[in-house]
Amino acid sequence: MKIIAPGQHCDDLARALPAFRTTAAITERWGTALAGVLSDGGRLLVAGNGGSAAQAQHLTAELVGRYRDDRPAYSALALHADTSSTTAIANDYGVQEVFARQTCAHGRPGDVLMLLSTSGASANLLAAATEARRIGMAVWALTGPEPNPLAASSDEALCVEAAVSATVQELHLVAVHMVCESFDREIEARAVRGDRPMTANGTHAEEDFA
Numbered sequence: 001m002k003i004i005a006p007g008q009h010c011d012d013l014a015r016a017l018p019a020f021r022t023t024a025a026i027t028e029r030w031g032t033a034l035a036g037v038l039s040d041g042g043r044l045l046v047a048g049n050g051g052s053a054a055q056a057q058h059l060t061a062e063l064v065g066r067y068r069d070d071r072p073a074y075s076a077l078a079l080h081a082d083t084s085s086t087t088a089i090a091n092d093y094g095v096q097e098v099f100a101r102q103t104c105a106h107g108r109p110g111d112v113l114m115l116l117s118t119s120g121a122s123a124n125l126l127a128a129a130t131e132a133r134r135i136g137m138a139v140w141a142l143t144g145p146e147p148n149p150l151a152a153s154s155d156e157a158l159c160v161e162a163a164v165s166a167t168v169q170e171l172h173l174v175a176v177h178m179v180c181e182s183f184d185r186e187i188e189a190r191a192v193r194g195d196r197p198m199t200a201n202g203t204h205a206e207e208d209f210a
Contacts, residue, residue: 009166020160020171031184038075042075043106043111044060044075044113045076045112049124049125051118051169052118052142055176060076079103079106107137108137113132113139115128115140116142118169119148120144125141129150130153133153142172143158143160145160160172
């Protein structure tokens with residue numbers, strides 16, 4: 001058994017943080033873009049395995065609920081959270097299809113699929129990315145070190161350069177919070193500008209009650 005020195009976990013995180021800070025522009029861009037997509041009636045789908053599934057559900061909770069200040073609820077689904085669907089799909093089609101089939105069911109052109117993976121090599125996430133591109137969705141990935149297949153299969157990826165999976169996951173959570181901060185800033189800015197949200201059928205929300 002490998003002996004881990006006291007404090008090494010914190011040291012690993014401290015070593016990875018400076019390089020991670022240089023990626024802040026990606027989280028800002030994602031949050032801003034996501035505010036536009038969700039305000040216009042679009043949807044965010046998120047998926048991951050194991051600890052990354054927990055991070056995925058953390059993100060959707062912040063959007064459906066709230067991050068800091070009160071604001072409207074927005075459509076975001078963590079694809080692993082529907083246990084009946086995931087287990088049925090795994091049983092009937094194989095575990096590699098559990099996210100792709102749900103992406104097919106719930107995703108629409110212009111929606112966003114965000115995929116979280118420390119390895120960047122999970123077959124079920126790669127299948128979901130392929131399905132999302134077929135539909136016409138944007139694909140964003142949070143991964144561990146590059147190069148990796150998931151980063152290569154995505155429209156844009158934030159790749160954490162860290163040798164330890166725990167460190168990658170911890171910085172993924174930081175990235176999730178940074179996306180939420182950027183999202184909320186853009187939502188507030190849109191409110192100040194008077195941007196009217198669009199419904200899924202392409203009309204302004206107020207027009208549905210005219």
